[in-house]
Amino acid sequence: MQPVEYFAPRVLAWFDEHGRKNLPWQDNKTPYRVWISEIMLQQTQVTTVIPYYQKFMTSFPTVETLAAAEQDEVLAHWSGLGYYARARNMHKAAKRLVDEFDSEFPQSLEGVCELPGIGRSTAAAILSISRGKQTAILDGNVKRVLARFHAVPNWPGEKKTEQAMWHLAEAYMPSQRCGDYTQAMMDLGATLCTRSKPQCLLCPLEADCQASKTPDPTQFPIRKPKKAAKPEKQIQMLVLTDDEQRILLEKRPSTGIWGGLWSLPELAVEESIVLHAEQRFVTNVLSVTPLSPFRHTFSHYHLDIVPSHVKLAALKGVMEANKYQWFSHSDALTLGLPTPVRRILEQDLNELN
């Protein structure tokens, strides 16, 4: 592998040849103009940002004009870009700059990071591009370039990994042409070292890029570990009715899933409805009619519900007080019911009457 000091010159030479240098925010690179562009570019592609940026700069050419504007007016200029909290943060930061910093952008990374909506990477981009400071960025583009160059074996979302990547980013940051280097790294990630279909053959770093030596460089950065597939559970639910079309509901325990709500009696899918119901409710089953099964998804598992409509003869035994109760169909729908239970009752009405 080539020494660290070869990295930036290659990137800069590529930038001189292929980088973008005529974007609206690339002339008159004041901290204010770079700041606005970086905030807009955080969430949106260059081609979308350009017209927004131009209109924004026409309306708010300076930090003073932005600070003096009404929030509604600022948000109107943001309309369509999304993440509106960032426009609000930006407006707040503009007021703070004018009121507390005499309209001057801070010189230090720490100072810039104090402003709402500006974190370490955005602060570094502003200072390197507008003031030539040697401050490294680590945005999504740079993370991808570095993760591939070193074939980083861990997910960059882990704080340990991200910390290591910050060290890499700072190690490669040159002391000259800092702004061009920042822009070059963003361009490299955006145009060559893309998430899918990277153009490794055109990349100035290809010779020493560890990922490019693997069969599939797009395996880097390592993807976020997807949380384990949700388990699947199955349950039968019974719409038990008596000779007056009333429905038997069961009050659930106050803790756990659907705590305190009224629900339908349940049984395992492999159990016989007739045997189970006749034993549990000490009566005779007159008929069983299947309703449509469906899936209900919780945050942590899928529940496949197999509902049936069951007509019972008069109850012979006494049931636990308060736990079970008969309700007319319309009364039942006024209760606190879990969503799938409400769905079954509505379905029951449609399919049987």
Next chain:
DNA sequence: AAAACGGGGAA
């Protein structure tokens, strides 16, 4: 349908 994105704010 799910991941990515950079920072804020809740836990």
Next chain:
DNA sequence: TTCCCAGTTTT
């Protein structure tokens, strides 16, 4: 400190 979210695009 660490975790989760916003709102849209991309895959």
